[in-house]
Amino acid sequence: MTIRRRDVLVLGSIVTTIYGLRAVPWERLTGRGLTYVEIEDVPPFRRLKSEGKTSSASVALIGIDGPSDDAEVRRARMEALRPDPCPALFGSALTSNAVPIAYFSEFRCPFCRALEQDLDNLMADNPATYHLVQHELPIFGPASELAARASVAAARQGRQQDLRRRFMRTPLVANESSVRRVASDLGLDLEQLAKDMVSPEIQAELDQTRALADLFGFIGTPGLVIGRTVLNGAIPPSMLRQIAKDEKTLSLPIC
Template identity: 35%
Template sequence: MPRPLAAIALALLCALPLAPAQAQAQAQDHSAAEIAAIKQAVFGSPDLPAMGNAQGDAVLVEFSDYNCGFCRKNAPQVAALLESDPGLKLVVHEIPIFGEGSRFAAMAALAAQAQGKYPEFHRALMAMHGKAEQASVLRVAREVGLDVARLQRDMQAPEITQRIERSLELADEIGLVGTPSFIAGDRAVFGYLSKAELAELVAEARAAK
């Protein structure tokens, strides 16, 4: 049975556009366990790709697509933040919303985890020129040293599709409107963010602990 998405979003995220009284009333319709499960799926699912400090004191979550122009533009800002903040963990949700090329790229990126090369492949896909599609994605895979034959086999594993579908469902459940979307603590922000703006988002999450 479908969840009332707006209510769950309000229970989880402070940044959505309803008055506090409305948010509180809708949040009460959902159990603490349900909200905790959604937060765990967003921030801490063990099969999600992650970069930075796995044991960090703050987590930044990004929902992205390799054919999203603003995701590509934001990638250097995210990388710079990770480099400057040794206590930060970045969790990535692959949500391919720009067609079959995006889905192929997302599947390949997740499959690259099995070869321990997700971070390199992710960065290379975000930095590539032209559209992410089968030929270009496999070319980038070879450039970063992936075993392409193994990658293509691993892409067919059912859990790859399951991870993508779950991330897409989560994006709907918490009311995200597109890519890139960033979440830290109880705030979600859609669109391009500078390194300073990302750092501010993370600092707010740390301060709220």
């Protein structure tokens, strides 16, 4: 597929607009701080409370799932995680002294591209305070599925974020050729990557991520679980930092 210069400029304009809107400290303009309410069926997690209603903080979502052919299987996976979602959600981050941040993303989501820069800044400013856990949630078809598999497979070789950034921050479209080219540029073992991408273990990880998304009600991307706080959608940098700061005051481990 050919990416035209006009398409790149349009996408750049969209992302720039998103950054501008998200940079406004909305919670200060309203004169209110952040208020949280518990998610009753998934303790100890909570959401933001807005105007007396439980909300997911933003309507800036990309990708809305339609009816699923495997709805019953997905429901069973979701319910299996409900009693104790933390190991699947945070993994090894549960054993650290840092506040875990689970991040659900999609390669073709411009809101994810904007949010990732804010997350990078937060992590750079507080390297020992927060621990980021990546979850790939492909919702835009075969290209997204391929990129997600490549990302999870690259994690086996310690280069997940390097590969992700190449696809997230350039106009590359994921196909077999581009995945191999990027992996080769990064010095990955191409044969091992190809085997891992089609392995049952990678499929199980993607299925688990989908089950977590279903459990927390992520109808699109980006999705975040910052400590105990669940958010679906892009949020301004000031709100991200305030939630992270609030979570830092609470006891660890999360669950």
